[in-house]
Amino acid sequence: MPTSTIKDQTKYDHIDSIVSLSEKKNSPSKSETDCQCPVVKAENFSFYYGSKAGVKDISMEIYPCSVTAIIGPSGCGKSTFLRSINRINDLIPNTSSKGKLLVNSHNVYDKNTNLVNLRQQVGMVFQKPNPFPKSIFDNIAYGPKLQGIKSRSKLQQIVEESLKAAALWEEVKNDLKKSALALSGGQQQRLCIARALATKPNTLLMDEPCSALDPIATGKIEDLIGKLQADYTIVIVTHNMQQAARISERTAFFCLGELIEYDSTANIFRNPGKKQTEDYVTGRFG
Amino acid sequence: MENTITNRETEPVADPSGLSLVLTPLEDLTGFLLHHLGRLLLLLITSSSVIAVFLIFFFVIRESMPFLKEHDMVEFLTSKQWYPEADTPKFGALSMIVGSAYVTVASLIFAVPVGILAAVFLSDIVSFRIRELVKPVIEILAAIPSVAYGFFAVLVLAPWLQNKFGFTTGTNALNASIVLSIMALPTIISVAEDSISTVGRELREASYGLGATRFETIFKVVLPTAHSGIIAAVILGMMRAIGETMVVWMASGNAAQIPTPWWDLSQSVRTMTASIAGEMGETVKGSDHYYSLFATGVLLLVLIFALNIISEYFLVSAKKKLGKI
Numbered sequence: 001m002p003t004s005t006i007k008d009q010t011k012y013d014h015i016d017s018i019v020s021l022s023e024k025k026n027s028p029s030k031s032e033t034d035c036q037c038p039v040v041k042a043e044n045f046s047f048y049y050g051s052k053a054g055v056k057d058i059s060m061e062i063y064p065c066s067v068t069a070i071i072g073p074s075g076c077g078k079s080t081f082l083r084s085i086n087r088i089n090d091l092i093p094n095t096s097s098k099g100k101l102l103v104n105s106h107n108v109y110d111k112n113t114n115l116v117n118l119r120q121q122v123g124m125v126f127q128k129p130n131p132f133p134k135s136i137f138d139n140i141a142y143g144p145k146l147q148g149i150k151s152r153s154k155l156q157q158i159v160e161e162s163l164k165a166a167a168l169w170e171e172v173k174n175d176l177k178k179s180a181l182a183l184s185g186g187q188q189q190r191l192c193i194a195r196a197l198a199t200k201p202n203t204l205l206m207d208e209p210c211s212a213l214d215p216i217a218t219g220k221i222e223d224l225i226g227k228l229q230a231d232y233t234i235v236i237v238t239h240n241m242q243q244a245a246r247i248s249e250r251t252a253f254f255c256l257g258e259l260i261e262y263d264s265t266a267n268i269f270r271n272p273g274k275k276q277t278e279d280y281v282t283g284r285f286g
Numbered sequence: 287m288e289n290t291i292t293n294r295e296t297e298p299v300a301d302p303s304g305l306s307l308v309l310t311p312l313e314d315l316t317g318f319l320l321h322h323l324g325r326l327l328l329l330l331i332t333s334s335s336v337i338a339v340f341l342i343f344f345f346v347i348r349e350s351m352p353f354l355k356e357h358d359m360v361e362f363l364t365s366k367q368w369y370p371e372a373d374t375p376k377f378g379a380l381s382m383i384v385g386s387a388y389v390t391v392a393s394l395i396f397a398v399p400v401g402i403l404a405a406v407f408l409s410d411i412v413s414f415r416i417r418e419l420v421k422p423v424i425e426i427l428a429a430i431p432s433v434a435y436g437f438f439a440v441l442v443l444a445p446w447l448q449n450k451f452g453f454t455t456g457t458n459a460l461n462a463s464i465v466l467s468i469m470a471l472p473t474i475i476s477v478a479e480d481s482i483s484t485v486g487r488e489l490r491e492a493s494y495g496l497g498a499t500r501f502e503t504i505f506k507v508v509l510p511t512a513h514s515g516i517i518a519a520v521i522l523g524m525m526r527a528i529g530e531t532m533v534v535w536m537a538s539g540n541a542a543q544i545p546t547p548w549w550d551l552s553q554s555v556r557t558m559t560a561s562i563a564g565e566m567g568e569t570v571k572g573s574d575h576y577y578s579l580f581a582t583g584v585l586l587l588v589l590i591f592a593l594n595i596i597s598e599y600f601l602v603s604a605k606k607k608l609g610k611i
Binding site for chain 2: 130
């Protein structure tokens, strides 16, 4: 379904400036990648905290090398869904799931899932920048070291590559030994992105990565997401609808634990199929 | 008091209606007095514990002054000869200092690994329900009177050590260390558990999110982040062990000697605390012996005070590191 709507986009005569901007930014990556099999696929997936459902009966497909935004009011299950993909929700006691959640066509809620491999393939960036109280170098090298990489030169190379990919290298290349906590909030968040990239994932989950940042730092992170989508599948949860419109290719609208609508970002914001979505994106609700 | 709306310092403003909103102290004398007396009373009550500490320091140091003036401090700290009641009395406290150090260090060798692992277990591994069950039990350990531990040391542990390992005496440094380590455990566990818990879910999630196992998360992220608080926990446990009197008096055998060879914990020792408690009743007030015991007390106070400052430093830097200050 998303492929057809993307072609239709040119037909629109009145174009919201924000969305048009995101289309221009997103279109090249689309033509580059002809892989259309979904990286993440939910099939009637539900997740429960105790007996309370966090998300109910979600079915959606997330495509590679693109940005997928998840929007919705607070407590609607968007973070729950995102955190189910790398099973970081397992840390909360008394949770259970139903249905299937496939990553690279493997159901991650299978009993024999290798969580270490899963989390190395599916990196995560959290709401609040959470660098370890270690040096910048050690923060980035943490993941690769867990993978068993010991060679100093190899680690140095990974740290440099990751910091460059996260657009932080120029700012910190002389202070790699300094504590990561001495960086500003925006730099810390880019460090966390670099740290997630260092394990060489193919998917990045971002849980409101800009909600604790000022507008300038937010702009930098958004630019970075724009660049990263050429190589990574990015799923981003956001409260900020303009942000979803600016950076994403597809948008899913969640409400009360259910997936209301999932379509191309252009359609969700200009031509939503459901009344609930329209009310939310136009600000009448939520 | 309730009528005092504005600052008392401001001059009463002549109000055209004749109703002033400002009270002078004289106009509301009872309110004024109650306010200040109340504050004074509360200040006295809250500072009583601080005053008590200063009074303890003052009296212990005052009572030790005659000894500190007349005797050689170097001899006091380095000689093993402790014959306070002899014709030519000798006051060398080294064996007591070493005894205190022995039982403290040996008890920490047992208590620190067990305490830290128990803290990790409670904070990161068991479910919330079990933690809520186990924590009060550990805290009860701290509430058991030390003389009860002493009974355990003398009646259970001493015969067992003697029979099992063939020691010449069951009341020895090892016995005292084992009991002290049990007594230091609640302090170490609860302080270490607090600091491990303050590490927070964010850092743990970051570590798991990068593909770390629970073991790796605990030993590479949680414990290094909490290390200041853990050091403080160890020092607090150490203070508990150094200051403990009743148990070491009952369990250590009370021989003022340094074991030979030095590592032999199966020999009896005597600690500074046990020496003070045991000999105080037998001395004549105002004798050299009496004053020398106070000098030992000063030494203990200085040690504990120094350890307290160090642990406070680590606790504050633990909080700073996590941005809690």
